[in-house]
Amino acid sequence: MNDLNTIVQNLRRAGLGQYVDAAAESVETVCNIAGFQKVPMASLPAAPAQTFVVVPGGGAQPSVPQPSVPQPQQPSAPETPAFPECTELMSLIKSQYIANCGFCPNSCLLRWVELAVILKSYAEVRDDFGIPDLNLIPSGSTPTGTTANGLPTTFVPSFNVAPGQSILLRTQNYALPFNPRCLWGALAFGGGNDSENYKHVNFKVWVGPSNTAGAFPLAGGPLHEWQPRRFIYGSQFRCGDSCTEVPLRSYTGCTDVDIVGLDSSIFIQVDNLATASNPITGQQLVIRLGGFEKPCCDSCAIGKSCNCKKH
Known part of the structure; x- marks a missing residue:
């Protein structure tokens, strides 16, 4: 309190008594005496804070800002290296x-x-x-659903597949991720000729957990369409006496999007339509794998770096 009285007395001796009296009333009073109009705080420009010191016999003087001392910079953290x-x-x-x-x-x-x-x-x-190809085997599952083109069907766990029935195959057990490039192979029929029999067969590709089994709905169940809203006609798959490779590109082909992961498999729905005359008695179907390149030098064989030509 004594320090405050000393400050007030020093201000009065310096001829600043009116400001002391005005300060007791309000800030606006001080501004009016000094000839200033109070400015709204929102419009004030940012400025460094200023401190005042009281000089005996000389009034309040602004203190001289001291030069800032540069602080030692902390070493920046090393950048995370890119994926090798x-x-x-x-x-x-x-x-x-x-x-x-x-x-x-x-x-x-x-x-x-x-x-x-x-x-x-x-x-x-x-x-x-x-392994360049994955064999297809009967999954044993009997889901409920329709043929690839939306007709009523009944799934059977194994061959034979009569007209009006379907079977769900899946890829063999495989411990690596893979890129399904195409479907290749042949079906066996109980009679007739292949050219006519294949006209009544449809194929649809699904993907889902490898341990999928039993009875489940195809729509909204554990499996998902590999090629949304698309299926393979038998006549497209088989032309005359030669087997045809049917591409199985999903969204982009040969990229991360089209790779089947560790715990999933490709499932192939094979429909023998009700219009068929003969049962399907067996299959020799495989999925050929993609995502490979042909090496252009022998050093690849021992793990050294080299360029590879796409295949």
Whole structure:
């Protein structure tokens, strides 16, 4: 309190007594005496805060700002390195594919295969390196649904598939991610000729968990359409006496979007339409895998870097 009285007395000695009296009333009074009009706070420009010191016999003087002392800069955290383009594991995977089938996975598929090894173990997946085709086997499931073109049908767990019936096949057990490139192979019939029999067959491709089994609805169930709102006509699949490869591109072809992961399988719905005359007695269908390139040099075989030509 004594310090405050001393400050007031010093201000009065300096001829600033009217400001002391005005300050006791309001800030507006001080502004009016000084010839200023109060400015709204929102319109005030940003300015560094100023401090005042009281000089005996000299009134209040603004303090001189001291130069700021530069603070030592903390070292910035190192940038996270980009995903490596090649690792020892990738080189090993490439060498295994080259040795087993003469092709190496492209960079996209290679990353997925490497992830599969990391999530499982090399010992669990090594037997599947280099497999070019996946066989189709009866899934044993008997879902409820319609044929690929929307007609009533009944699913049977195994062959024979009579006219008006369907069967759901799935890819063989496979421990690696894969890119389904095309459907290839043949069906066997109980009579007639293939050209006529295939006219009454439809194929539809599904994808879903590998352990899908039993009875379930096709629409809204565990399986999803691989090619939305599309199916394969038998006449497209089979032309004369030669088997035709039917592309199974999903959305983009040979990219991350079209890769089937570790715990999923491709399912093929085979419909023997009610208009058919003969049962389907068996199948030799495979899914040929994509996402591979042909090496252009021998060094790939030992895991060294090299360029590969697309295949």
